Structures are given as C-alpha cells and as structure tokens.
Amino acid sequence: MPALFRSPLLHFLLIGVLLSIAQGWRSPGEESADVGVFRIAIEAGRMEEMQRSFAEQMGRTPADAEIGRMIEAEVEEEILFREAIARGLLERDGGVQTRLIQKMLFLEGGTKIEDAPALLARAVELGLHHEDIVVRRILVQKMRLLGSTLDASQIPTPREIADAYRSGRDELRAPDRLSLVHVFMSSDRRGERMRADALALRDELVAAATPANDAPTRGDPFPLGHRLERRSQNDLDRAFGARFGELAFALELERWSDPIASAYGLHLIRVDTHESGQVPPLESVSDRLRLQIEERRRDANLEALLSDLRTRYEVILPDTGPMPTQMPRLRPLERNQEPG
Template sequence: MTWIVRILREPLVHFVAIGGLVFALYYATRPDQSDPDRIVISEAAVQMLANQFESTWRRPPTSAELAGIVDSYVKEEILVREAMKLSMDQNDTVIRRRLAQKMEFLIDSIATSPAPTEEELRAYFQDNIQRFTAAPRMSFEQVYLGETATAEAVLGAVERLEDGTDPASVSRSTMLPVSVDDAREPEIDGTFGRGFFAALVDAEPGAWMGPVASGYGVHAVRLVEVDVPPAPEFEAVQAAVEAEWRQSKADELAERRFDQLRGSYQVELPELAAPGS
C-alpha cells in the first residue's frame, strides 16, 4: 500500500492524469471527422463556444448570437477540411510552427506542479541564492589609453595618475564616460564591453590600476566603490522563491512529457555534416 501512495504522490502521475483529461476534453469538443463529409458539432463544443463568448463579453450570448457563433464555427470547419483535402496543411512552415506552438501551450498548461513544502523551498533558495540576491553596483573613473598600449606606457600613465595628474591630460580622445556612478554589470558591460565589470569587481578601491581591457582598447581605472548587497533572508523572498520553484518544476515536467512523446516516435535523420566541411 505504501508504494501505491508513493506513486500517487509522484508529480509525473498527476501530470499524465491531467494531460489525459485535457486531451479527452479536446477530443470531446472537436467536430467528428470519422466521415470527412459529415460535420457533427457536439453539445460540449457548443458550450465551449458559449463560454468563449461569455469570457470575452462578460455575458452569455443570446440565442441569435449563439446560432451565429456556431454557424461561423461550421464555416471554419468546412474551410479547414477543404484546405486539408488540397494538402494545404502540408509543408507550410507557418502552419507547422503554429501547431507546434499550440502543442507547447497544451503541454505547459498541464505541467502544473504540486505545492512545495517549506523544506523544499529553503533547499531551492540555498541552491540558487544568487538569483535572489540584489546585483552588485560599482562606481569608478577610467582613462582611455588607446586601442593598444605597451606595459611601459600603462605603468607610466598609472604613476602619473597616482601622483595627481589631471586624468584629462593622460586620456586619449574618446566618447566613453570618464566616470561611472552606481552602475550594475549589464550597464557597465553594455558601455565598455563584456567582462569589464568582472575585471574590476574584486579590485581594491582607491588606487589607479591597469591595464584593464575593454571592447575599445586599454584603460587605466580607479575603482571608487563596490556595493555588494548581502544575501536576503529566506522569509523576505519566499514568494519569489516559490514562484521560481513552481516554474522550474513545470519546465521539468513539460520536458519529461516531451521526452515521453518523443519516445513514441522513431526518428531517422540523414548524416549531418558541419557547415563548410
């Protein structure tokens, strides 16, 4: 009996059960296509159309409106069937992508996760604590030394700056900001190039240093301040942790469901050659 209870608590079992209900509802409301020239609209389909109208207009449809909705649905079904007879649904990239997107939506809609325990949330918080910690900020001054600079030139520039020389007299002409105040990594790297923030974050504030490479060349930099916020308490971010935990579990269940679907197909691929080989 214990193993039965354990299986019933498994999220994947819930996923498959809910998925089955969703697919059953889908097939219950779609027109009967066993006879390609016979269109049967079920009561469930009519109710679905009425519910869609009510969710849009905040009132149920009148008899005339409902008749018009059903008539439009029948017209759409006729046009779809005729298009499929002409194979218009085949080899159409837009249709393929739309159908794949709808299947993704369907899988995502049933990939719901059970309520987490506090123990699970705390463990997830500890494993991903950086995701819930505010990003560091920094302030600094920089002097642009050109696209290339020798070690001797950089050392000379740093010594002059340390001696109090006006940075403007040391810097080469540039449109880059001379100073940056209280900025995060995306802002800094967006201005100077990827990796510029990382090159400064562990430096000792107060002294000029170099060379520091950017996407434009070589710099001498004086770090003014780095503000690294402490990690938050779990209770302060519990709601955000739970939201992210649920999303991660939903993504995991959706991926597992897709793996199940893929396992039911035999996929044959041609030998793939790398471009240019």
C-alpha cells in the same frame, strides 16, 4: 438586401452561434489518441527545406547533430498537433473554427453562412487544418499549455519556496559593484605612443598624489565619462569589452592601476569603493522563486507528456542526404520503409 445583413461582424457572430449549436459534432473528452503506434513521415523535400532554412540563417550547412534536433522539433510539433486534434481542441477554439469556415466560404462561393457546421466538417474532412500554418501553431500552442498545466498538488508551498531560497542563495545574491575613476588614453590620438604615455602618466599620478577627480584631465576625453558609480563586472564588460570587468575587480582600492586595455584604448583605473553583493530577503524574491518552481514543473509535465506520446510514434525518414547520428527520444523506422 439591408446593409446589416452584409456586415462581416454579423457573419462572425452568426458563425459563433451556429458553432455553439454544433458542439455535438466534436470529438469526445480529454482522453488521448488511440494507444497504438502511429507513423510520422518526413519527406525529402521537407528535409531539404529545413536544411536550407538553417543555412540561410546561420550561413553554413547544419551538422548531423543539428539535423537531428531539427527532425526532433518537427516530429514534436506534429505529435502535439495530432494530439490536439485527438483531444478535441480544434472544436473548442472559436478562432480556429472561424478561420476554417472562412476558407470554405472562399472555396465554395455559393455556400451560405448558415451552413457553418457543415462547412467546418467539410474543412476538416478536406484536411484544411493540416495545411494552415496559423491553425497548426494555435493548436500546438494550446496543446503545450494543456500538457504543462499544474495540478493542485504541484503549486509551490511556502516551505518549498523557503527551501528554494536557502539552496539558491548564491544565485540570488546581487553582484558586487565598483565605483571608480579612470584616465583614458586614446589609441586614435596617440597611436604607437599610447602605452608609453600611459605608463609615464601613471608614475606621475602616483608621485604627485594627484586627486582622483583631477586625474582624468591629464588623459583624453572619453564618451562614457571618467567616473563610474556602482558598476558590476558585467556592466564593465558590456561598456569596455571582454575581461575589462574581471581585471578591474582584481585591483586594490585607492591605487592607480597599470594600463588596462579596452575596445577604445588604455585606461588607468583607481577603484574608490568595492561593495559586496547582498542576498535579498525572502519576502522580496518569493514571487520570483514561486514562478521559477512553477516553470520547472510545467516543463517537466510537458516533457512527461511528450515522452509518453513519443512511444506511440515511429518516424520514417527519407533515404537521401546526410542523416543524424543521434535522434534522442525518437525511434526511426528503416529509412526505405513506406509510410503507413
């Protein structure tokens, strides 16, 4: 047989052609699944697996409320997966179809590539799409995207963006920034003398009116430098430790501070400038505001879809182990009821 006919690339292309021919097999339209009530059963083994995974990641067993959130996430994914199947998303994704057909080719070694439509139908009949985590993730993600799609009326208008700008000025305002010089006292070098040395040096700097640029040489070397330009409170907290920025921003200008502790030791600080943050012009943030509005509306669309879909499902939980005291937006059946 010529090498060309053994090529995986040719097989892939043939699959695509045959799948295109087989589109009549797929489920109809964008309509949702039947509006009757369906059941989702979470087995005891799956509950144990979720709790074990949580314990491995967090180093402790989950609280009842956390178990509830895990169950909710599990059920939400299952609902979206089923809805994706009901809306025919599996039949419209060439990558998912190819993956399922390749699995069937592996399971049925004598089957020919030309039987792709039949292979796909058998894969679905056998439920291979339920067991394949990659297929599930693809379909769930596609359903999330579909459920969060904006219609034309939800695209933010210039007026809505301007309204968001006016109402969000505080959030848009740039942070205040300090420029400062500090003298460092190392805890490693000075030990118990560190605070006394810092207080004595502060008095000397004030009495001698030592120039700010000369003062750092009176202390210890500091790896991050002694002059810091235009740093925000968060910048200082990240560099020096919690509350350092808050204390620095409370200082008066051009006066040496009392010793302020950091993760490294003590610091005498002299603030040169304190710049107030400014609100950027609308033109420079309009794209960001538009994306924020769109994201909120996408989230709302998806939540509205999920709220509707949840009313069509009842959840059956195992009658073992700790159960959550709250399961928001879910309606568990009696825990000893058999799955339907």
